[in-house]
Amino acid sequence: MIKPNQKQKNQLEPEKRKRKFIMPHTYAILFFIMLLCAGATYILTPGEYDREIDEATGNTLVVNDSYSSVEASPISFFDIFQAIPLGMQDAADIVFFIFLIGGAFGIIRATGALEAGVAKAVIKLEGKEKLMIPISMIIFSIAGFTIGSAEEMIIFVPIGVALARATGFDAITGTAMITLGAASGFIGGMLNPFTVGIAQEIAELQLFSGFAFRFVVYLVLLTFAIWYVSRYASRVKNDPSKSVIYEIELKEAHNSKSKEEMTAFSTLSFRHHLIFVVIIGGLGFNVYGVFQWGWFITELTASFLIMGILAGLLGKLSINRIFDSFIDGAKALAFGSLIVGFARAILVILEEGKIIDTITFSLVEVIQNFSDGGTAIGMFFSQSFLNFFIPAGPAQAMTTMPIMVPVSDLLGVSRQVAVLAFQYGDGITNSIIPTSAALMGYLAIAGIPYEKWVKFVWKLILGWTVIATVALLIAVSIGIE
Template identity: 30%
Template sequence: METSTKKMTFPSAFSILFIILLMAIGLTWLIPSGAYSKLSYDNIEKQFIVKTYGNPDQRYPATEQTLNQFNIKIQLSHFTNGIIKKPIAIPDTYQRVTQHEKNAIDMLHAMVDGTIEVADIMVFIFILGGMIGVINKTGAFNAGLMSLAKKTKGNEFSVVFAVCVLMLLGGTACGIEEEAVAFYPILVPVFLALGYDAIVCVGAIFLAASMGTAFSTINPFSVVIASNAAGIPFTEGIGFRTIGLILGGICVIIYMRWYCKKLTANPAFSYTYEDRQAFYDHYMKDIDPNATVDFTFKRKLILILFCCAFPLMVWGVMFGGWWFPQMAASFLAITILIMFISGLPEKELIHGFTHGASELVGVTLIIGLARAVNIILEQGMISDTILDYLSHLVSGMHGSVFIIGQLLIFIFLGLIVPSSSGLAVLSMPIMAPLADTVGIPRDIVVSAYNWGQYIMLFLAPTGLVLVTLQMLNIPFNKWIKFVMPIVGCQFVISSILLIIQVIMYGH
């Protein structure tokens, strides 16, 4: 009698997010709905608007007196200059509201609405994919990879090291998150040509960028906006954040070095060994490592233009006020320029563009589905309830216990609110004043927010993890196995630095 056994497979990113959507719906039935009053600035009328559930909007003069009236310790200029754009939660205004249970119909609407809300990110990713497709048609990638492989022979890890350092710096300076998606199509073939696997790709890009973002020093999208919302200059606490960045970066590089050495010694050590051929075929199908491709001046110029797109993107985000529409437009402009330089037939170029864009459809849909989870939680009005409960939980604790409690709270809130700026404006006006009650500086709470949230965002399916894994075809359970040592390192580093700061202030 024949017996057949089916190999157990881990659910795909789509299935994981669908399950989380169902859980989110369940939470809207179990957790009471509630809301804080929210204050925002009307740039047209030059007034503050206070929205309170169930009441008409109230308008107030945009003055320091109004902010003091609502116990909001934020400089008026942060509102008037557009530094803080999202509504700020007003302390001590939480109230229970009518229960907002969600159902299956709401879930379907959220899936569609979530996809619409991230349309700008989707367009950016499609244009990126199209650019890669065009450059593949020119043969520039193939020629460049062969040249790089020859130059780094015997010193392959130097490429991994350089990418890790760049991602760490990009993360700490401008919070490279969604933008990191742009680096995979070009760097993945590089790592494969050097003999590495999918895990090395995600480690050098996502892991390093996330560690840099976790220990942000001047990142305007997390630590700066959180400090502003806490009513303090973002330079407060920057010394300890820098120390954390150095320690976290060392941990990432040492860990990547260990993994790469193991992989080089025994390719079967790879955490994704079973899927290695499919992954290689997908990313290297247009690249023949045995082919002789001349690295002509035209191909070098094409790769130079392609590489220029990334520092231009970083500059635009940091100093030009760019977001995904502007980044997509810059990538599209460079793609069109490359098309003219290539000299290839128009039909061949258009086919390369559309084919490259089509390969990233699954990635873009994951982003929309992840956003649907946030929509369900927002519409269920349970995020404010969770925040109110947690703020009362740690209120009045001893300094060291309080700050570790804050770290744990922000780890949890990172799952509920995966947006760094969104969590900052929601939580800082509530959590930062609690530091005053236990006699510690508010910048320590800002650090707890940043470090705690990103411990979770290494793991949270509602963040960018599943988008990254979908792009690299890595099962979620394999990622968990790889990333947990780094999560543990970050938790230890964060806890020690937070306690040291509390002790320095006599608590």
């Protein structure tokens, strides 16, 4: 065997240093969790709680102090793979809900109304830089709390960056006023069907209940984000060297096409106005249906489909183009749709292996001496940690809420608080974790290095975390249901 000499070793060392850790695919992480859970069925003592139906609410409740051991039911290697289609079946309503809504918004996007409307709005703000950031963030936050917009914001990032540079700011400002506006709404989640809606379904709560409390917290989150971005933008405008991407901005300073590129987007036709009427009217109709007629996933899906097809017809799309756009929109959410089934497969393994209640019992034993507020905060930070590995909100809801709901029941914390802990834990860290596909997409389009974004955003994430913690303590103290 020939041993490399010192010179050869020195030549190899740079190659070794270049090797970087590659984060496993989200599906790979979920599959690994499935393997761990299957292995746990051979190690953990299986057990179950008794459950009963609350006649007042119709909710299925865990009976306190009823945990007992049961006969083992270990999961075989073949059972692991069976759990995937079974998980898809169990979560079919949510899987197809996401697919179909993605298709509906694919049609709306194909009309060009969304791009034209946003471009028109931001062009109107040129010369009114002090208003540009708050108005933009408010507009995009609405998309965040109504349809859970995340990846959809990628198409608006180039417009935001172009406008920011044209008015003396930098790409960070342009990206932030769009994505952090949407993130503020996403975290608030008052009408977000993909996170709050799914979590409340699992928790057997009325859809979008707790709206008023969430709305107040949303206003605080959004106000803080607007102040944070505006403060940074003002510093950059006064002294461009304060930009965290100053070197990049110097290279981009020669680019004179930004205004022209934005103007090309901003032709807002009469048909576009009609499409916005359909969108706003449809969303309002959905809210009315939820609170007045008890609508849930099936009715909301049907309403979104009508909204999408009607928008396509008003946008003068051909029938073939409408359904081609529908397929494209569904494809765009295939990742988020199918991952729900994979996440549900984890629950299938835990249930079939009879260890989900064992995990619940162990978690209760750890935190039973915490105060109610401490339990809520513990849930929040647990969800924040898990979001790094399962950044897709629907998948995280399907994975964690079946465990958090009985924990909240046993420890006397309301299920609504458990949902709040989930939505804040899921939403806040999406703006900083490298496993977030939406975040990495934003940064790639804007040409912002990840480490530069972290340098800009970490204090905002810390502030949001403090706000969420205080909100959870208040929710516990007022007994939100």
